[in-house]
Amino acid sequence: MKRRLMDILACPIDKHYPLDLHVFEEKDEIVEGLLVCSECGRWYPIMDEIPQLLPDDLREQRDELSWLSKWQENVPPRVLKEGKPFNLQLSR
Secondary structure (H helix, E strand, O other): OOHHHHHOOOOOOOOOOOOEEEEEEEOOOEEEEEEEOOOOOEEEEEEOOEEOOOOHHHOOHHHHHHHHHHOOOOOOHHHHHHOEOOOOOOOO
């Protein structure tokens, strides 16, 4: 994902702008990272350079929890415990 996308990305649920960006891996572009809406608490992964800004009903819980678990050392604690629509606290 190109950093300049942060100028236009908003939460698809509540339209909050700007989203908080957490970068886990970066080369020419952000390869892996996390976008967080500080308003509603939803998080959106950046996987293989693509931000996954999908509404809750189109998200794959198993895949996203696996991704969240993989990167949990880099993910803010609030997202791990209280993030929407999925978090590691709920999956246990």
